[in-house]
Amino acid sequence: SQTIHQWPATLVQPVGSPLSLECTVEGTSNPNLYWYRQAAGRGLQLLFYSVGIGQISSEVPQNLSASRPQDRQFILSSKKLLLSDSGFYLCAWTGGVNAYNEQFFGPGTRLTVL
Amino acid sequence: QKEVEQNSGPLSVPEGAIASLNCTYSDRGSQSFFWYRQYSGKSPELIMFIYSNGDKEDGRFTAQLNKASQYVSLLIRDSQPSDSATYLCAVNDYKLSFGAGTTVTVRA
Numbered sequence: 368s369q370t371i372h373q374w375p376a377t378l379v380q381p382v383g384s385p386l387s388l389e390c391t392v393e394g395t396s397n398p399n400l401y402w403y404r405q406a407a408g409r410g411l412q413l414l415f416y417s418v419g420i421g422q423i424s425s426e427v428p429q430n431l432s433a434s435r436p437q438d439r440q441f442i443l444s445s446k447k448l449l450l451s452d453s454g455f456y457l458c459a460w461t462g463g464v465n466a467y468n469e470q471f472f473g474p475g476t477r478l479t480v481l
Numbered sequence: 482q483k484e485v486e487q488n489s490g491p492l493s494v495p496e497g498a499i500a501s502l503n504c505t506y507s508d509r510g511s512q513s514f515f516w517y518r519q520y521s522g523k524s525p526e527l528i529m530f531i532y533s534n535g536d537k538e539d540g541r542f543t544a545q546l547n548k549a550s551q552y553v554s555l556l557i558r559d560s561q562p563s564d565s566a567t568y569l570c571a572v573n574d575y576k577l578s579f580g581a582g583t584t585v586t587v588r589a
Contacts, residue, residue: 401576410581411525411569426576457524459577469515470577472524 369394373458373473380480386431386445388476390458393439398460400441401470402433405455417441453480483508487570487580495588500557502583504570507551514546514553517569519582525569529555560587 370393380386392398402414413426415433423433430449434442441458458473484507494500506514513532517525531537531544531553543556557564565587570580 411577411579413576416576455524468573469527469530470571470573471527472517475524477522 369460369471371458371460371471371473373456373476375476376474377477378479380448380478382450382480383447386443386448386452386478388443388456388458388478390441390443390473391439392460395439395460395462397438398462399468400435401459401461402441402443403457403459403472405457407454411457415443448480450480453478483511483572483574483578485570485572485578485580487568487583489581490583491586492583493586493588494560496560496562498560500560500564500585500587502555502557502568502570502585504553504555504580505551506553506570506572506578508572508574509548509551511551511572511574513573514544515571515573515577516542516544516555517571519567519569521566557585560585562587562589 372391399418401416403411404414405411415423415425417423417435420435431445456476459470461468461470486505488503516529518528519525529542529544531546534546534548537544541558545554567582567584569582571577
């Protein structure tokens with residue numbers, strides 16, 4: 368069966384520091400991968416998605432970036448964090464571009480920027 | 482950006498009652514629809530999906546889809562305290578567009 372991992376689970380970082388969040392998927396190949404952010408009490412905002420190695424689409428221009436160095440690895444990064452980057456970061460995967468494919472979420476990383 | 486609207490809630494129902502959650506979407510061409518449950522502090526988990534007009538039942542959950550009215554709903558029968566969570570409606574056209582969620586509280 369498929370499993371999605373995210374780490375770290377929680378993170379407290381000062382403003383201006385760098386960020387690296389990692390997501391890996393097991394039990395599938397060539398998944399579509401997604402990064403979402405959920406601010407406190409808010410809905411899910413799609414940040415990036417990837418349909419393959421090295422292929423990244425950005426949904427929201429901001430100080431975050433994403434990379435996909437391996438088929439089942441998706442990384443979210445920032446060179447300098449802002450207070451507004453605080454939130455719950457969720458990685459998700461789906462089995463392909465078919466519009467019917469269900470999307471499954473990892474456990475998330477809760478980021479607090481102070 | 483596709484719009485997905487959910488009734489704002491919060492929704493409070495007594496234990497054993499039916500909780501009814503509603504969702505409308507803006508893109509008439511949307512093909513698939515999902516309901517996620519999110520407990521406080523946790524990630525969303527998929528509980529139902531529906532592609533065709535009509536009803537789809539899974540245990541105590543029933544999803545209803547009306548593409549002509551661009552409306553999808555979720556009924557939770559025999560509500561239990563463990564159903565207390567935020568329910569997210571999502572519309573999938575290669576990317577998921579989420580509603581803001583409806584928080585449900587089941588009173589024991």
